[in-house]
Amino acid sequence: MAQRVGIEVSLACAEAVKLARTDVVSAYPITPQTHIVEHLAELVANGELEADFIPVESEHSAMSACIGSVAAGARTFTSSSAQGLALMHEMLFIASAMRLPVVMAVANRALSGPLNIWNDHSDIMAERDIGWVQTFAENGQEVVDLTLHAFKVAEDPRVSLPTAINMDGFILTHVIESIELPDQKDVDAYLPPFKPLQILDPGRPRSLGVVGGPEIYTEARKAETVALENAYAVVTEHFEGLRKQFGRAYKPVETYKSEDAEVLFITMGSLGQTCMSAVDEMRAAGRKAGVVRIRLWRPFPAGDFIDAVKGARQIIVCDRAISPGACAAPVGAEIKSLLFNRKINNIYVSNPIIGLGGRDVTRQFFKDIYAQAVKDAASGKPMATEIMGVKE
């Protein structure tokens, strides 16, 4: 029987990678991802994980080696953060275009400059369009479960796409908390061995990564895009698998006290946890607030999201990244575009940008944002995106 143990979230992530019987780990250290790969190196060094650990010389090579490794047929994991993820940028698109199911844990951190090692989502938001399945974990348990889920989804022949699990740097990665680590036999039952659809095999030579001219590039991108869209059904199917195997239920979009809520916070990642605590206190003070937490970011679960917010008169989309010069921050823009597509125009959308570069987001801050947003809506102020908590 799986035990609930105290363990640092990074180590728990590495343990999940071990339980997945990963063949190759290729990674370059960067704060706050380091504990994940250090622990994996240790597990390999101790023979607890029968894998090849490639201590590459850069993140660019980390992802390049992952691509090579999956193309060779090996179950492959990497992890990175911020500048490292940015250095991988070019490779991330190629991994998905080649349909190679790499799994990556991203310890979310701010992008330089100024140099900042602390948490926000600017690293992954700069990689929105890489064509990967992308999930956000809210706590350590989710990190473990979503890591196993990531392999399951990525390697599913109906998907065959790389998958990233996002976890807030420090706020999750460096916290020791209570986590249930699954038993090996349950993981084996959930996650069978990797059966790649095509590999580099001298017995059946094929060419991977060819030149695609104007006469085929559009079709290639269409095929890849449809594959990611179709991944939604597989993601939910394997969430259900998690529930059956491990007893923990997950949905692409989670709600909290949203049924009768008039104003909903929209969060991703660990922010949702503090936000729920804030909502509890706001409810006690008579405010009809709720939370909608987006767990699946790509493909975006449009239907689930609409279902979750349709009863609200106002939503507060909390972004942890800026899209300079754009009409909204990344998550805000996504949601406004979705509401427009669905001809929903009776929801006032506030889009505060909060928690940049490790700036702590407290319950009080959520209450302040709420008060401001409600005031804006009441006064008929045009909907806007605003960086909050800036010292003037």
Added chain:
Amino acid sequence: MAKEGLHSWEKLPLGCSVPEAGSAAAYNTGDWRSGRFPFTQRESCIKCGLCYIMCPDICYHPDPQAEGYYTWDSFYCKGCGICIHECPKKAIVWKDEKEEEEYGSACGD
């Protein structure tokens, strides 16, 4: 409408791969050649095989009919002339394409 693609996106091999090895063999590079082609005078040939190994376009193959000699393939030859330059016996010479109706004779039988 914009120009159409080569084929349906639904027929694209996974990740735009090419599952069939060596399929470029169907591609004619012989029409890159202009006006002349290399002709082996077998009476001078010493069967050294340098034409075979030095040809960047893989146009020479062992002659199944005459051991030690090599046949030339008009379908691929781009007419670079390396075989002519590298032949130690000057056994390969340029010939005007107009002179030869049949490339089969280019292997000098």
Added chain:
Amino acid sequence: MSRTAEAIKNIEKISPRTVPLFEGVCAGHRGCQGCGEVAALRMAVKAAGPNTIAVSATGCMEIITSPYPQTAWNIPWIHVAFENAAAVAAGVEAGRKILYEKGGIKEKANILVFAGDGGTADIGLQALSGALERGHNLTYICLDNEAYMNTGIQRSSSTPFGATTTTSPAGSRSIGQVTWKKNVAAIAAAHNIPYVATAAPAFHIDLMNKVRRSLAAPGAAYIHVFAPCPTGWRCAPELSIETSRLAVNSRIFPLYEVVDGVYSISRDVAKPIPVADYLKTQRRFSHLKEEQINLIQERTDKEWARLQALVRATNPA
């Protein structure tokens, strides 16, 4: 005898009469007329044989062999990007190694990496260094045509002194490339890997046997191949192979091997031709004056002497 010397001494040697008929790259590729690079590539894959996986960097060889829906490759092949062929190959090697150990793969395979001079000496140098240092069991072959030919003859750090390119054009105030060619083989050797060699397609038997030796070597190997480009060098296509011969015979591109740190010259050019005879075959050098040609000759002599000194220093009498 060193470990590598022991490992490579019994390879099945290729002779002029036993050139393998296997073609890893087929006809129908889109290489330029007289491409010396694809000639060398073909020789290398012949030597390696069908049980080989090839990894290519972006560049001429990748473009000419893989326009969808066709491929010229008869062996499993992967291309990912320009600067990372060594890292991709490292992943392929690591993946296959662990699968072999776990029983998922029954047979080992050779891993050959192909990149041009830009993908090796410039943008891919870091990935190359990483792969060599980590000791992956693969052979990295730099097909050096001394500039970015695929994009239109821009200079690289492997472009020789005095060559005119589109980004180091000769003009009234410039002789063209003003820096000396980066010596990547020496950089590879500085990683203390088991096997480093240089080769040229004019000496095809030497080239093919070096590929075989590199594959037999235990660990990472590097071969720097001189790959003439008639298009970029402005020489006649039929002189492509000849140009590599002249480069060797003028000592401007010496052929040598470094086996476990021990240097040996593969082709001892006792009576070298003047470098001027090499330079004059290519219009990329046609603007050079005697003074510059003399500089190149001096440099060539000095480098040859340095190579001889390395041979002496690493071969105890």
Added chain:
Amino acid sequence: MIEVRFHGRGGQGAVTSSELLALAAISEGKYASAFPSFGPERRGAPLQAYLRISPDPIRLREEIYNPQVVVVIDPALVANPAIKAGLGEDGLLVVNSTHDLDRIKQECAFPGRIARVDANSIAQQELGVPITNTTMIGALLKACPGLVEIESLRHPLEERFGANASKNLKALQRAFNETII
């Protein structure tokens, strides 16, 4: 839920203190989270570590601003005003000091409850080094009865310190006995 803040210096093991307590609490079936003040840890620099323990799952991810308990691992930090930040007058200050309680009260100008132990002497005697992080856990447990059982620390200490676990446990036990409140 109880919230604790530790003050120490890089290398003194304040983070380890909070982690060991979290592990002990979780092994008792409680919920806990332990985390450092996020950022690069530099040997010698003052730093803080945080601990939450609760009978229910912990959802809060904000930093700890109003701890009920502050533990000062380094005696030289007792007079540092940072240790009182957010600590209410009904809070508890657990300090490593050789001074008597009245003097400590003056030094840190804290009107609430103070617990003190001479952790340096205990650690020096029991461990041979003046590293007081495990010793101070004993003082904290004395001042906060029921936070976790001392016995629950045995396993986390063994995991962390191996053969030296029993020495650490003894130092902790002594501190528990010698703490004055």
